[in-house]
Amino acid sequence: MKDNFVVLVTGASSGFGKETAEYLSKKGYKVYGSSRKCINGEKRGLFTMVNMDVTEEESVKDAVNYILNREGKIDVLYNNAGMGISGSIEDTTLEEAKQIFETNFFGMMRVTRAVLPNMRRMGQGYIINTSSIGGIIGLPFQGLYSASKFAVEGFTEALSKEVKGFGIKVCIIEPGDFKTGFTANRRYVKNSGEGSAYREAFIKNMNFVECEENNGCEPVEMAKVIYKIINTKNPRLRYKIGFKSQKLAASLKKFLPERFYEDMVIRFYS
C-alpha cells in the first residue's frame, strides 16, 4: 500500500464520497473530503473536510491550495461530486441543462485542472472520474444526466492519453444503481409537472428508476474499487460496478445490433 498518499475525494458529505473517504482513511491514507457545507479543517471521523463548490472556479482553487499548503501534494483525486436532474429533454430548459453540466462535467474538469500541475511536477498521480451506466446508455428522462456522463467519458479517455507520459493514471468508474443520497437529492425539471406531454411516462419511469436505486448496491463497493485502483500500478481505464445484471446489460451494448439493443432499453424502462 502507498500509505503516504494524500487523497482528495470531492462530494464526501454523502454516498460514494463519504463511504470512500471513510474507507481510505481507515486504511491509513491522508484523506481530504469536500462539500459545500463544511469549514476547512473540519474533522469527519478520520478524514478532514475542505469547503468546495465545484461549480465555482475560486472555490475549487482555494480548496486545492488549502490541501497543497498543508501536505505539499495530492496523489489521488477522486472526482465524485455530482447530481441528477430528471425530465424529458423537451421539458428541460437550457438553464437546467447548464446547471447539471456545471456540476457533473465542468466541476470535474475544474478540480482536475487544479490538481494537474502538482501531479505533473511529482510525476505521479491517480485521477478517478465518476461516470455512470447513464454514461454508457442514453437513459430516457435522464437525458441531460446521461449527456453529462457521456461527456465525462470522452474527457477522461482523452485525458488518460495526454497525461500518461507524466506518470498520471486516469480511470473512469461506471456505477449501476446504488443506495446513496443521489435519489433523494435528484431534482425534476420545472416543466415536468401537470401540462407536460411526457408526464405519465415520466412518472412511471421515475418510480421504476427510484425503486431500483433504493434497492441498489451498497456504496462501499465503490470504496473498495478506488482502493484497488490506487494499489494497482497499471489500472484499467474503465471499471463497471454494481449488480452483475446491470454490468452485463451495459457491456452488451458493444456486441448487440444497435436497434435491437435500443429497443431492449426502451422496454426495460417502460
Ligand SMILES: NC(=O)c1ccc[n+]([C@@H]2O[C@H](COP(=O)([O-])OP(=O)(O)OC[C@H]3O[C@@H](n4cnc5c(N)ncnc54)[C@H](OP(=O)(O)O)[C@@H]3O)[C@@H](O)[C@H]2O)c1
Ligand atoms: N447513486 C447512484 O446510483 C449512482 C449511479 C451512478 C453514478 N453516480 C454518481 O456518483 C456520484 C456521487 O453521487 P452519490 O450517489 O454518492 O450521491 P449523493 O449521496 O447525493 O452525493 C453527492 C455528493 O456530491 C456533492 N455535490 C453535489 N453538488 C456539488 C457541488 N456543486 N459542489 C461540490 N459538491 C457537490 C454533495 O456534497 P454537498 O451537497 O455536501 O456539497 C455530495 O457529497 C455522482 O457523480 C453521481 O452521478 C451515482
